[in-house]
Amino acid sequence: MIPLRSLLSGPVVTAARGLLGRLLVSDVGGVRTAVILTEVEAYGGVDDEASHAHRGRSMRNASMFGAPGTLYVYRSYGVHWCVNLVCGPTGTPSAVLVRGGEAHSGIVEMERRRARVDHLCDGPGKLAQALGITGELDGSSILDGVIRVEGPSGVGKIRSSPRVGITRATSLPWRFVLVSERMGPVDNPRA
DNA sequence: ATAGCGATGTTCT
DNA sequence: GAACATCGCTATA
Numbered sequence: 001m002i003p004l005r006s007l008l009s010g011p012v013v014t015a016a017r018g019l020l021g022r023l024l025v026s027d028v029g030g031v032r033t034a035v036i037l038t039e040v041e042a043y044g045g046v047d048d049e050a051s052h053a054h055r056g057r058s059m060r061n062a063s064m065f066g067a068p069g070t071l072y073v074y075r076s077y078g079v080h081w082c083v084n085l086v087c088g089p090t091g092t093p094s095a096v097l098v099r100g101g102e103a104h105s106g107i108v109e110m111e112r113r114r115a116r117v118d119h120l121c122d123g124p125g126k127l128a129q130a131l132g133i134t135g136e137l138d139g140s141s142i143l144d145g146v147i148r149v150e151g152p153s154g155v156g157k158i159r160s161s162p163r164v165g166i167t168r169a170t171s172l173p174w175r176f177v178l179v180s181e182r183m184g185p186v187d188n189p190r191a
Numbered sequence: 192a193t194a195g196c197g198a199t200g201t202t203c204t
Numbered sequence: 205g206a207a208c209a210t211c212g213c214t215a216t217a
Contacts, residue, residue: 041209050209052202060202077210078200084209097209125210165209 001152005143008068012087012094013174016042019085019096020178021154023104027146028132031109035101035121035131036154041163042174043084045093049168053093063139064093071147073128073138080125083133085142085149099124099164099175154178 007018025034043051052061052074063072064086072084072095084095101121103110110120110130121127128134133147142148160173 043209052209055203058202074209075199075201077198077208079198080210082209099209119212123210163209167208 004149005069007153008085008087009089010087012042012044012096015085015087016040016096016174016176017158018153019149020158020176021152021156022149023151024083024098024101024127024131025105025148025150026131026133028137029109031106031132033106033109033131034104034150035127036104037098037101038178039098039100040176041097041099042176043095043097043163045088048094048172050163050166050170050172051093057093061093064095065091066139067141069141069143071133071137071140071142071145073133073135075135076125081128081134082124083128083131083147097124098127100177101127103130 002018007015019037019040022037023034024037045053048054053064057065060074063070066086067090068087070086072086073081076082083098086095088094100123103120111117113132114120114130119126121130137147157179159177159179161175162170162173163175
């Protein structure tokens with residue numbers, strides 16, 4: 001089993017696959033919530049036309065250039081927050097977008113934040129909201145912070161497909177979904 | 192189950 | 205001004 005730090009220091013596609021099945025844990029507000037990562041996407045640097053880092057460093061994407069394990073949180077469509085885990089050596093922008101998970105801990109708190117009991121974390125904006133992650137956490141580290149990644153990576157098969165919701169580099173199969181071997185995911189109609 | 196559409200604000204041209 | 209790594213509501217089946 002690859003240690004988390006090494007995994008995140010490596011190539012973003014490898015990191016994306018290796019994150020599936022691990023827990024994304026939040027202690028925002030002093031309450032523990034956690035999801036099992038089931039859907040992620042890899043985004044590269046200047047060479048990846050779909051990446052926020054494609055046109056170089058900017059105000060928004062600055063944390064993508066940080067150390068591996070840095071959180072990159074951005075606002076999507078002016079309404080939602082989306083969570084990424086920065087990968088690769090410091091200074092090389094690439095990150096794994098967390099698109100979906102299976103509710104694991106603190107489900108009552110997740111329901112409260114989402115103001116509903118279904119669809120708690122089956123989408124990037126929903127997952128961020130369920131875990132209480134906002135732009136305030138942009139640039140913080142998951143190796144030593146309120147948001148962390150725990151546990152071994154997943155048992156189960158990984159399906160890859162094109163990334164969702166983008167208009168460039170649409171043929172790259174850099175979306176990865178964990179197909180659980182156990183009973184169906186609580187909250188992940190995809191897969 | 193799936194399709195269409197408006198909301199909303201930051202980033203980039 | 206246009207584009208945007210989305211979501212939830214509504215309508216139709």
